[in-house]
Amino acid sequence: MRRAKEESVSRSKEPGADFLQLDIGDAPARGRARWLAERLRLAIADGRLPVGSTLPASRRLAADLGVSRGVVTDAYQRLAEAGHVSGHGRGGTTVVSAPALPRPERPSTRPPTSSALFGHDPPGVDIFDRLRTTPARIDLSPGLPDLAAFPRAAWLRAERTVLNTLEPSAFGYSDPSGTPAVRRSIARWLALNRGIRVDPDEVIIVAGVSQALALIARVLRQDGITGIAVADPCSLGIRQHLNYWGLDTPPVRVDADGLCVDELSDSGAKAVVLTPAHQFPTGVVLHGDRRRRLARWAEGGGLIIEDDYDAEHRYDRPPVSALRAALPEHVFYTGSISKLLAPALRLGWLLAPTRYRDDLVLAKRNSDLGNAVLPQLVLAELLDSGELERQLRLLRRRHVHRRDVMIKAIAGRLPGTVVHGAAAGLHLSITLGSGTDDVALAAAAFARGVKVHPLSWYGQRPLHPGVVLGYAASPPGDIETGVAVLGTALRHLAGGNPR
């Protein structure tokens, strides 16, 4: 056996240190301390060693470099004398000041103003990043559960259980469609809570509903589909998302019974995305007659994408079963734990008609090789132990109280408005007098420290003006104050006297 050429060449040299990639082979034989001090000074100057960072212990760096310890302590001493580092011994040697070095200035990123948020109609593709990074005293944006209720202790307990029992091989690459344990647990959860009978092998674990839509967009485009009809109004995020992936989103009207299926049929669209259990943002439940019409449309070749984003959050109405339960070969079904635990977990699921499944798994594989394994297994543990059901019950009690607080506040502060979709979900919407400019109202509320979304953001065609109000994520006092501020802003806008 021989070692190839490059090996023997490398072997003849001393290995360098990882720290700053120092290679003592670059140093002059006499003057190593000066060389080392200079390399460190440069690293301090250009930010690789920022003020406050600690230099390696001299003994360790000397061993890494293959020099005597004296070379390193000498170099550190030179830097200390120049005032760049201080301290030694157990506390370590710390960078205290940097030599001057010209550095390009980055433009400062000031938080957007009210006009930056509400000055564009329709809002731009960066609207959600703008909203997220814009502070407001009270945030009544829709879409978040009570984040303070995240079960930190239970999550950590479940993770300990997982880490105590995991085979080492589970830390390797894994099934791009998800780990078997969580797919079993999700299948069972969907059976019990959403009436869906599904083989665990058919469940695809995804990074939330947004990734599910990206994957669906990919396989539908491969199938020659260039547009997906959406309800009007519908989630702005979903519409922007589908547009990004090259799909048109023709609008279909929503009325008090849900999506107008006749209009969908007339549109010629081959696919539609909807939220039948609790239409976003109106909160309407798809009526039985519409469900039957939609089923006929699907059986005639239409594809349904069912975004079951908040169906578990149901307060005072009977459960609405998933479309997927009755039409497995016509419905892409997707949901997530964003509204049950936290959006920050980026964990959801996707069921697909059989003929699309393999292509979706291939798309998932080529997107990211599959979701991270540990959080999947922690979720399986939370599902199997009943912890997630307990969390849902806790959230429901808390959310329904906040909803009631909001409805009471609206009755007192916004007389004349109509409340929609309050029987379920994490938000409600209110409609206002038909002359109201709801974007101006949201801007006025924002100027007073309260963030709400104008209903017209969600429509492609003109809508009756209104506001979408999330209640789940805010404590009752904030809800009361926020609604009061909204009332003041509305009266101000209408020319009345602000209180």
Place this chain on the structure above:
Amino acid sequence: MRRAKEESVSRSKEPGADFLQLDIGDAPARGRARWLAERLRLAIADGRLPVGSTLPASRRLAADLGVSRGVVTDAYQRLAEAGHVSGHGRGGTTVVSAPALPRPERPSTRPPTSSALFGHDPPGVDIFDRLRTTPARIDLSPGLPDLAAFPRAAWLRAERTVLNTLEPSAFGYSDPSGTPAVRRSIARWLALNRGIRVDPDEVIIVAGVSQALALIARVLRQDGITGIAVADPCSLGIRQHLNYWGLDTPPVRVDADGLCVDELSDSGAKAVVLTPAHQFPTGVVLHGDRRRRLARWAEGGGLIIEDDYDAEHRYDRPPVSALRAALPEHVFYTGSISKLLAPALRLGWLLAPTRYRDDLVLAKRNSDLGNAVLPQLVLAELLDSGELERQLRLLRRRHVHRRDVMIKAIAGRLPGTVVHGAAAGLHLSITLGSGTDDVALAAAAFARGVKVHPLSWYGQRPLHPGVVLGYAASPPGDIETGVAVLGTALRHLAGGNPR
């Protein structure tokens, strides 16, 4: 204030239970227990309540349904009498047998045989899933670190620290390019270990190198680029990945000095992906002269994608600085913690030339809204506390020992072969006599219980035959046995007598 029509209608009905979405409004007024028993029987029959699952406590289900507890205990009694459930009291009522119900049979999925793995040239897009799901006594596939060394206790400790200090708002939607804490920590890690000076704002957190490539493919295609040159040989996974996203992968030769840059220039390719610090699979380091030629090519308009997949794993050679350090506006730089901690974490980073950065973040946002937050913060904690550096030192000691064991075994069992790329990384490659059929050799080794990859899998053009051998993930005994088996298979293939 009025409640919209659908609200008041829903409110007049009793809420149903989540459990199986039972709605007592569907039950006849007299005969509720029979109705409930029948609904449960159906759920047991169709698999929504599998054998072994537990029914809700009668008190709770009764409260949920709004019926007296007697109705539920009566229903449970009926199921017990039919033999479908048993037990009660604190242990709960458990499903013990299901009524017969015809169910479609799924085709059984048997593990692939040797010919299914090695019978296709080139291997199909499902090769990695086939390999992963195919058991072998000893697995010397490349690409994995020592998974048994995953620092479970440190990970859990760091996660506890994170969960103890996190603001509730951190559980919401977050910056699609990553949390500020981990971007700071990664920027510092790259400065210290890879000589890269980067502002934390420029770091994009991604779900591993595979997602980085998918995002890069997207923005380059938007920019009119239809192909990315690859080294020949190179990672098969990367080639399949780029092809999936619609990019050609013209091959450019690799010799003992690394990528042949003149051939790259002649090819007319506008972009190239390479692994300069430790070429995969040959292990060659890009020579200084080639680096200079590559820099000139990039300054003339070429784009470099630097996959720095295992640069930290360096044993007996000086560090090789990243191309990105010298050419920030010409290099997409990507790496991950797959080889430092675990591929199952799906966590990596991407740096891009300034003009591509916003488009990449937009692509990341529309792919999955950003990586999960908790693992990012845990990684930041591990980086900042020095735990990751300790992990790297531990892995290095362990890997270098395993590598030495493998080289010794090769010397004893595979005389006449040449070892390449052993100075760094997690694998080495060996080249064999020029008449050897390396795919047949891999198949023969697999038939004897040892999984290795034939070198020719990685080439687009004919290559000198060889085998790629991962040593990092296997204990020394397995390495010795695996190499011995490979030697036996080779002699058998050459017509000699197997021992």
